[in-house]
Amino acid sequence: MSPRRPAPWTLLLLSFATFSAASDLRSELTLPGVSSFFPGDPGYANATRAFNLRFTLEPVAVLYPETVHELANIVKIGKANHLRVSARSGGHSYVANGLGGENGSLVIDMAKFTNITVNPSTRTAVIETGNRLGDIALALNDYGLALPHGTCPYVGVGGHASYGGYGFTSRMWGLTLDNILSINLVLANGNITKASKDINPDLFWALRGAGPSFGIATSIEFSVFPSPASVIVFQYNWHLDVEKAATALDTFQKFVVQPSLPPEFGAEIVLTRGAIAGNVSFGLTGAWHGDPSLLNSTVAPFLAAMPPLNAVTFTGGNWIDSVNFLAGSTLNTSSAPDYTDTFYAKSLMTPEASPMNEAARTAFMNGLAYEGFTSNTSWFFQVELYGGANSKINSVPTDATAFVHRSSMFTIQFYASSFNNAPPYPDAGFKFLDDLVGGITSNSPKGWDYGAYTNYMEDKLVDYKQRYYGSHYPRLLALKRKLDPTGVFDFPVGIDD
Ligand SMILES: Cc1cc2nc3c(=O)[nH]c(=O)nc-3n(C[C@H](O)[C@H](O)[C@H](O)COP(=O)(O)OP(=O)(O)OC[C@H]3O[C@@H](n4cnc5c(N)ncnc54)[C@H](O)[C@@H]3O)c2cc1C
Numbered sequence: 001m002s003p004r005r006p007a008p009w010t011l012l013l014l015s016f017a018t019f020s021a022a023s024d025l026r027s028e029l030t031l032p033g034v035s036s037f038f039p040g041d042p043g044y045a046n047a048t049r050a051f052n053l054r055f056t057l058e059p060v061a062v063l064y065p066e067t068v069h070e071l072a073n074i075v076k077i078g079k080a081n082h083l084r085v086s087a088r089s090g091g092h093s094y095v096a097n098g099l100g101g102e103n104g105s106l107v108i109d110m111a112k113f114t115n116i117t118v119n120p121s122t123r124t125a126v127i128e129t130g131n132r133l134g135d136i137a138l139a140l141n142d143y144g145l146a147l148p149h150g151t152c153p154y155v156g157v158g159g160h161a162s163y164g165g166y167g168f169t170s171r172m173w174g175l176t177l178d179n180i181l182s183i184n185l186v187l188a189n190g191n192i193t194k195a196s197k198d199i200n201p202d203l204f205w206a207l208r209g210a211g212p213s214f215g216i217a218t219s220i221e222f223s224v225f226p227s228p229a230s231v232i233v234f235q236y237n238w239h240l241d242v243e244k245a246a247t248a249l250d251t252f253q254k255f256v257v258q259p260s261l262p263p264e265f266g267a268e269i270v271l272t273r274g275a276i277a278g279n280v281s282f283g284l285t286g287a288w289h290g291d292p293s294l295l296n297s298t299v300a301p302f303l304a305a306m307p308p309l310n311a312v313t314f315t316g317g318n319w320i321d322s323v324n325f326l327a328g329s330t331l332n333t334s335s336a337p338d339y340t341d342t343f344y345a346k347s348l349m350t351p352e353a354s355p356m357n358e359a360a361r362t363a364f365m366n367g368l369a370y371e372g373f374t375s376n377t378s379w380f381f382q383v384e385l386y387g388g389a390n391s392k393i394n395s396v397p398t399d400a401t402a403f404v405h406r407s408s409m410f411t412i413q414f415y416a417s418s419f420n421n422a423p424p425y426p427d428a429g430f431k432f433l434d435d436l437v438g439g440i441t442s443n444s445p446k447g448w449d450y451g452a453y454t455n456y457m458e459d460k461l462v463d464y465k466q467r468y469y470g471s472h473y474p475r476l477l478a479l480k481r482k483l484d485p486t487g488v489f490d491f492p493v494g495i496d497d
Pocket residue numbers: 051086087088089090091092093094096097098099100110129149150151152154155156157158159160162163164165166167211212215216217218455456491
C-alpha cells in the first residue's frame with residue numbers, strides 16, 4: 001500500500017510537529033509498568049554510562065520492559081518513529097553497542113528478564129537475556145550443570161551468545177552459541193517469534209553469529225553439560241626477549257596441533273609488559289578439565305621445548321571454584337557493583353592452515369617489547385586457543401551457524417586501557433594496537449585469511465564485513481533486507497547496505 005498524500009494543511013503543522021517531536025516521543029514511550037530514562041532525567045547519565053568510558057552516547061531513551069509484549073510494543077513504537085532500536089543485556093560491548101553504538105538510539109535494557117529455568121532431566125536451560133554470566137554459572141551449578149562461556153561474571157548473555165562466547169571449556173564444549181537450541185525473540189516489525197533448527201531455520205542460523213542485526217532475543221534455550229568433577233587452573237610464566245618470545249609462540253603453535261592434545265585442555269598465551277625494555281612477560285594460562293593426574297604429561301611436550309620457567313602456579317578445585325577463581329571477583333553480580341574502563345581493543349583470528357610465520361611473530365613481539373614497554377597505556381594481550389587438535393569449536397561445519405570462524409587456531413585479543421582506566425584515552429593507544437596488528441598482517445603471506453571476533457568489536461575496523469562475517473555476509477544481508485528492511489536494528493558495524 002502506498003502512503004497517503006498529506007492534505008495541504010498538514011504541511012502548515014509540520015514545523016510545530018518537529019518542535020514537539022521530543023515530547024511526543026516521550027509520551028509515546030511512557031508505558032504503564034515500564035521504567036524509563038529520557039535526556040534530562042535524574043538517572044539518565046547513570047543509565048547511559050557505557051562499560052567503555054571512551055564512549056559517551058545519548059540515546060533518546062532507555063526503557064526497562066518486564067514482559068515480551070511490552071518489549072515488542074516498544075520496538076513497534078521505535079520503528080514507527082524511524083529510530084534505531086538496540087537491546088542492552090550486560091552492557092559490556094567494547095564499543096557501546098548496547099547503547100546503539102551511536103547517538104539517538106532507543107535502548108531496551110533487558111535487566112528485568114532474569115528468569116533461569118533449568119531442566120536437569122533433559123539437560124537444558126531456558127535463560128532470559130537480562131542474565132549475566134556469573135549468575136548463570138551459579139544457577140546452573142545448583143544442578144551440577146554448566147555452560148561454556150567467558151570469564152567475566154558481568155558480561156551479559158545477550159551479547160555473548162549472539163556473537164560467540166569463548167571460555168576455557170570451549171575446546172571441549174564449543175562456544176556459548178554452539179549450545180543454543182532455540183531463541184525466543186522480537187523482530188524488527190515487532191512480531192514475537194521463535195527460531196530453532198525447525199522453526200525459522202534461516203533466522204536461527206543468522207542469530208548465532210549476527211543476532212543483534214536481526215532481533216531482540218528475550219530468552220535462549222541451551223543444552224548444558226554435567227560439570228567436570230575437578231578443574232586445575234594453571235599459570236606458567238617466562239620472561240623472554242623478542243627472539244625467544246617469537247620462538248615460544250611458534251612452540252605453542254606446534255604443540256597445539258599434536259593429534260593427542262585433549263579437548264579438556266583449554267588455554268591462552270598471556271602477554272604483558274616485560275621487566276625491561278626489549279623483553280616481554282610470556283604466560284601460558286588455562287584450565288584443565290580432565291583427570292588431574294594427566295595435566296603434567298599433557299603440558300610436558302610444550303615445557304620441554306621452552307626455556308626454563310620463571311614461575312608456575314596451580315589452583316585446583318571443583319567446577320564453580322574454577323569459575324570463581326578465573327572471574328577474580330564475586331559471581332553473584334547483585335552483590336557488588338560492576339567496574340568501568342577506558343580502552344581500545346582489537347582482535348585477530350589466525351588461520352589454522354597458515355600459522356603465524358617468523359616475520360609476523362617477530363614484528364608482534366618487537367612491538368610489545370619496545371613500543372609496549374614505553375606505551376602510555378596499561379595493556380594485555382591474550383592469544384586464545386580456539387583450534388588445535390580435537391577442538392569442538394572447529395568441529396562445527398562452517399555453514400551451520402552465521403559465526404564463520406571454524407578454522408582459526410587463535411583469537412588474539414589486543415587490549416590497551418588508559419593508565420588510570422579513565423578518560424581521556426591517549427591517541428598513542430590507538431597507534432600502539434593498530435601498529436601491532438598491522439605488523440602481524442603486513443608480515444604475513446598475501447591473502448592471509450585472518451578474521452576478527454565480533455565479541456571484541458571495534459569501531460575503527462574498516463574491512464569489518466570481511467573480517468567479522470566473511471563469506472556469510474551476502475546471505476546475512478539478503479536475510480536482513482527481508483526481515484529488517486528499514487534498519488531498525490542497524491548499528492555501525494552490523495549487517496546493512
Ligand atoms: C571484562 C570483559 C571480559 C570479557 N571476557 C570475554 C571472554 O572471556 N570470552 C568472550 O568470548 N568474550 C568476552 N568478552 C566480550 C563479551 O563477550 C562481549 O563484549 C559481549 O558482546 C558483551 O555482551 P553484553 O550483553 O554484556 O553486552 P551489550 O553491550 O549489552 O550487548 C552487546 C551487543 O549485543 C546486543 N544485544 C544485547 N542483548 C541482546 C539481546 N537480548 N538480543 C539481541 N541483541 C542483543 C547489543 O545490542 C549489542 O549490539 C569480555 C568483555 C568484557 C568487557
